[in-house]
Amino acid sequence: TQLLEQSPQFLSIQEGENLTVYCNSSSVFSSLQWYRQEPGEGPVLLVTVVTGGEVKKLKRLTFQFGDARKDSSLHITAAQPGDTGLYLCAGDGPSGSQGNLIFGKGTKLSVKP
Amino acid sequence: DAGVIQSPRHEVTEMGQEVTLRCKPISGHDYLFWYRQTMMRGLELLIYFNNNVPIDDSGMPEDRFSAKMPNASFSTLKIQPSEPRDSAVYFCASSWTSGFIYEQFFGPGTRLTVL
Numbered sequence: 001t002q003l004l005e006q007s008p009q010f011l012s013i014q015e016g017e018n019l020t021v022y023c024n025s026s027s028v029f030s031s032l033q034w035y036r037q038e039p040g041e042g043p044v045l046l047v048t049v050v051t052g053g054e055v056k057k058l059k060r061l062t063f064q065f066g067d068a069r070k071d072s073s074l075h076i077t078a079a080q081p082g083d084t085g086l087y088l089c090a091g092d093g094p095s096g097s098q099g100n101l102i103f104g105k106g107t108k109l110s111v112k113p
Numbered sequence: 114d115a116g117v118i119q120s121p122r123h124e125v126t127e128m129g130q131e132v133t134l135r136c137k138p139i140s141g142h143d144y145l146f147w148y149r150q151t152m153m154r155g156l157e158l159l160i161y162f163n164n165n166v167p168i169d170d171s172g173m174p175e176d177r178f179s180a181k182m183p184n185a186s187f188s189t190l191k192i193q194p195s196e197p198r199d200s201a202v203y204f205c206a207s208s209w210t211s212g213f214i215y216e217q218f219f220g221p222g223t224r225l226t227v228l
Contacts, residue, residue: 033216042117042204042219043156088156092215100146100169101217105155 004104023089037086117220131193136205
């Protein structure tokens with residue numbers, strides 16, 4: 001069974017701090033996605049990474065896919081209160097389950113002004 | 114496009130009642146997913162469809178849950194009879210095949226409370 005473990009589960013920081021959250025698995029994924037979910041809303045896709053070692057930047061957010069395509073990290077520089085939310089990683093599901101994503105349980109981030 | 118549309122946004126019902134949740138996926142998407150989210154269990158996949166055909170319903174908790182997709186623009190998730198432990202936020206998501214990348218677009222969710 002493919003599982004995605006996210007850490008930390010909760011993170012509370014002050015505005016301006018940097019942070020990194022992790023998404024780890026023992027399984028290989030063809031692609032991995034990061035979503036952000038704000039209270040009262042559905043998850044929204046931030047980025048998809050598909051190549052081992054790939055790094056993508058989205059303003060202050062940096063996403064990295066591990067060389068072996070089993071893990072990923074999200075680094076936020078100079079966090080702002082608007083970054084508050086639940087960050088979910090998701091990988092493509094077991095072979096034969098095309099279209100199905102496996103989601104981690106998420107990291108709940110709170111950025112205090 | 115309007116995005117994935119779900120209704121109702123909030124539903125409060127009493128134990129034993131039938132509940133029907135509705136979803137309109139993004140036009141042109143060929144996959145539709147139903148998820149349930151709780152604090153304890155996170156985001157759980159209940160069932161998903163490809164081209165209106167159910168592909169995997171192994172996440173459906175029990176026979177009280179059923180889902181249909183009569184056409185490409187509409188799906189329902191029904192709970193009958195509902196129980197307090199069904200209280201959760203239910204999300205519908207849709208996606209389309211882009212090579213081997215499957216990016217899902219979520220609706221705003223239906224917050225269900227069963228008293």
